[in-house]
Amino acid sequence: MMAVLGWLAGVALVAGLAMGFGVAPREVTQGNVQRIMYVHVPAVWVAYLAFAVGLTASIAYLARRRPGADRLAHAACEVGTVFLGINIVTGAIWGKPTWGTWWTWDARLTSVAVVFVMFLAYLLLRAAVEDRERGARYAAVLGIVAALNIPLVHFSVYWWRTLHQPPSLLKPGASTMPPVILAALLVNFAALALLGAYFVARRTRVLAAEEEVLA
Amino acid sequence: MAWKDLVIERRSKETLNALLFFSLALLFVFQFALGPDRERLASVLPGLLWLGFILSGVLGLGRAFVVERENDCWELLLLAPGDKSAIYLGKLAGSLVLMAVVEALMLGLFVVFFNIDLGAALPGLALVIALGTVGIAAVGTLFAAMTAQVRARELLFPVLLLPVLVPVLLGTVKATEALLLQEPLAAVAHWLKLLVAADVVYLAVGLLTFDVILEG
Amino acid sequence: MPDNWGFVAAAYTLAAVILGGYWRMLVRKERALTALVRDDHTSRSRHPSRPGHPRPEPASRPPLP
Numbered sequence: 001m002m003a004v005l006g007w008l009a010g011v012a013l014v015a016g017l018a019m020g021f022g023v024a025p026r027e028v029t030q031g032n033v034q035r036i037m038y039v040h041v042p043a044v045w046v047a048y049l050a051f052a053v054g055l056t057a058s059i060a061y062l063a064r065r066r067p068g069a070d071r072l073a074h075a076a077c078e079v080g081t082v083f084l085g086i087n088i089v090t091g092a093i094w095g096k097p098t099w100g101t102w103w104t105w106d107a108r109l110t111s112v113a114v115v116f117v118m119f120l121a122y123l124l125l126r127a128a129v130e131d132r133e134r135g136a137r138y139a140a141v142l143g144i145v146a147a148l149n150i151p152l153v154h155f156s157v158y159w160w161r162t163l164h165q166p167p168s169l170l171k172p173g174a175s176t177m178p179p180v181i182l183a184a185l186l187v188n189f190a191a192l193a194l195l196g197a198y199f200v201a202r203r204t205r206v207l208a209a210e211e212e213v214l215a
Numbered sequence: 216m217a218w219k220d221l222v223i224e225r226r227s228k229e230t231l232n233a234l235l236f237f238s239l240a241l242l243f244v245f246q247f248a249l250g251p252d253r254e255r256l257a258s259v260l261p262g263l264l265w266l267g268f269i270l271s272g273v274l275g276l277g278r279a280f281v282v283e284r285e286n287d288c289w290e291l292l293l294l295a296p297g298d299k300s301a302i303y304l305g306k307l308a309g310s311l312v313l314m315a316v317v318e319a320l321m322l323g324l325f326v327v328f329f330n331i332d333l334g335a336a337l338p339g340l341a342l343v344i345a346l347g348t349v350g351i352a353a354v355g356t357l358f359a360a361m362t363a364q365v366r367a368r369e370l371l372f373p374v375l376l377l378p379v380l381v382p383v384l385l386g387t388v389k390a391t392e393a394l395l396l397q398e399p400l401a402a403v404a405h406w407l408k409l410l411v412a413a414d415v416v417y418l419a420v421g422l423l424t425f426d427v428i429l430e431g
Numbered sequence: 432m433p434d435n436w437g438f439v440a441a442a443y444t445l446a447a448v449i450l451g452g453y454w455r456m457l458v459r460k461e462r463a464l465t466a467l468v469r470d471d472h473t474s475r476s477r478h479p480s481r482p483g484h485p486r487p488e489p490a491s492r493p494p495l496p
Contacts, residue, residue: 033435036442043446062427082453086446093442097435117378124374128365134431138361141424142375145354148420149379152413156382159405160389195450202457209464213471 002205005198012191016042019184027181033097040090042189043083044112046196048150050080051119053200055147058140067211068204070136073143074126075203079196081119087112111157118146118153132211226282231313234271238321241267242328256329261391264325265384268344269351269377271317276355277372279306280363289364292429299426303356307421310352318344336394343394343403346410347387353417354379360428386410 020038027034057073060066091109092102103109122142129135245263249256283289292302322344325331333340358375362368390406400407 031435033438035439039443039446062424082449086449089445089449090442093438093445097438114378114381121375121378124371125361125365128367128371130366134364137427137430138365141357141361141420141427144424145357145379145417145420148416149382152382152409152416156385156409159409160385199453199457202454202461206457206460206464209461209468213464213467 002198002201005194005201009191009194009198012187012194016184016188016191019187024181024184025178030098033094036090036094038184038188039192040087040094041185042192043087043090045189046192047080047083047087049193050076050083050196050200051115051147051150054080054143058143058147061136061140062144067136070140071204071207072200073140074207075200077119077122077143078203079199081116081123082199083192083196084112084116084119088116105161107154107158107161110161111154114153114157115146115150118149122146132214226278227309227313230275230278231316234275234313234317235320237271237274238267238317238324241270242321242324246328260325260329260331261388261395264322264391265347265388267321267325268314268318268347268387269380269384271321272314272348272351272355273373273376275313275317276310276352276359276376277362277369279310279356279359284363293431299429300422302429303360303421303425306360307352307356310356311348314348314352318348331395333395334397336397339394339400339403340391342400343387343390343407343410346407346414347383349414350383350410350417351380353414353421357417357421357425357428360425382409382413386413 016038020035024035024038026032054073054076057069057076061069061073088109091112095104095109096102122139125142126135126139129138245267246256249259280289283292295302322340326333355376358372358379362372362375365371386406386409390403390410393403393406394400
């Protein structure tokens, strides 16, 4: 079952690359460097999907206390953090030729960075609590707080950057998106989502094995 | 229990004194780090003020459960009958009072040392400070209970708290900035709404999950 | 506008390295843990616990990577 997921992800990734480099056209204003978007944007979508799964699993764990829910929450938040890291890193590499700088405190980059740090702290808490049951409870609470905080972070950062600011910030991605670009984005999103699901499945299996060994 | 209350009162006075001296020290550090340029200082004052509030909040809240931990009263907390959220609210109220005192003093020091004219901004400012402080204390009390029994708690507590408090920091700083420029309260309505939303979320999660933290 | 293929390559390579690295970490952990679980089961079947017979302490197992 998990192997099927893995192979599906592999195929989808190839399809995604084909879409991103073969089918999608050379972008008019930015040139081919815009193709970075096909890994940068789907990565953050997958990350937020993962955090939503983490939120649900954390609530489910607090409600029923099933160890499976705790493992899912842990794995989902960890995988989400990995994909968010990819988003940040590819965003910086895109920013250098496009805006002339590796980093800028624009709304999207800043809010993603804050969410990234929040979930890094989640992983730190997981590592710091030795007792398994207590760690599960604490992490569930933190996971809920962090996930619910995501919209607050987005709004506060967006308002911080865009109100009373001259509208001169370059934003990645055109406001009108040609369908072929959207299609490439969606295919890559599906590919990364499948890969993320495969990672979560494997990670939960590793967590279960760890528990069995340490029992 | 009366002995415990006496210990708490003495500990609170210790904490209060320490935080007051911390505020003073922070003020000097800000002045020296930023130099004598009056205009630059004026532009970053709202940020500095809230930096001071949050840092003293982190210090004060980090000690919220120190009495229980050091005097082996943690089990007493766990075994306390009834709704544990009452403990949460009690700790929250205590922290709010402590932070209010420190913030009032810090604001006073800022007004004196940086020559701020509060004028008509004071009521609005008080509202923003109240909303922000509730948010800081609501999450802080929850996380303080969470880290009380964890190793490396002094490091983990600020690491957990500060990223989560970014929206509160942004909202309060921008609102304070506008109010100090004598803008009307209506101009910062969206920030106030954000702070209220954050406070509601943090209080709700705190009330609903505090007894989960105190399970053991 | 120049094409900056170097940056494109760098971005995709870095993403692949991060994802590949995470995958390798998962595979390695799984191998180590299944080996430990196997040893644990073999030793338990060879030495079924009897009253008074102490079971191997967890501390005697090799530490997890």
